Amino acid sequence: MLKDILSISGYGGLFKFISQGRNGIIVESLEDKKRMNASATAKISALEDIAIFTETEDIPLKDVFKAISEKENGGEAIKHKSSADELKSYFEEVLPDYDRDRVYVSDIKKVVQWYNILHKFDMLNFDEEEETEEKQEEVNAEEKKEEKKEDKTKKEDKE
Numbered sequence: 001m002l003k004d005i006l007s008i009s010g011y012g013g014l015f016k017f018i019s020q021g022r023n024g025i026i027v028e029s030l031e032d033k034k035r036m037n038a039s040a041t042a043k044i045s046a047l048e049d050i051a052i053f054t055e056t057e058d059i060p061l062k063d064v065f066k067a068i069s070e071k072e073n074g075g076e077a078i079k080h081k082s083s084a085d086e087l088k089s090y091f092e093e094v095l096p097d098y099d100r101d102r103v104y105v106s107d108i109k110k111v112v113q114w115y116n117i118l119h120k121f122d123m124l125n126f127d128e129e130e131e132t133e134e135k136q137e138e139v140n141a142e143e144k145k146e147e148k149k150e151d152k153t154k155k156e157d158k159e
Helices: 061-071 083-092 105-120 126-159
Strands: 007-008 017-022 024-029 035-039 044-046 051-053 058-060
Touching: 007 105, 017 105, 035 044, 058 061, 061 083, 061 105, 061 126
Parallel strands: none
Antiparallel strands: 007 017, 007 044, 017 024, 024 035, 051 058
């Protein structure tokens, strides 16, 4: 879901990875569909690589988005331009154990803004992701069964 979605420092909004360019990458804005070259020196982050600090562990951004979606019954989140107190209170409801010392209001604003952008363009498909994970688990289980059969066959051949 978030693999090819990027945040570029110094630019608002989110971008979709299009291709590798000569001096960086070609991206397309999700909002206005304009393409641009993002320099190799730009600070670019893939949303799938971002996690939020909590008191116990780092929570992947996709899981935070899922929690927001569940809180909003699949609807839009509060506005990212809400007051700092409103944003903190909202984030406490979504992620009660987030690390208040390391997660700043600016971080919460970005998460809420990104969620709303992805929601607006119908790019928050959590069901698809779960199906993919389940299929991968099934494939892994099948591979283990095959390995066991091969090991058993090798043992029988030796005897």
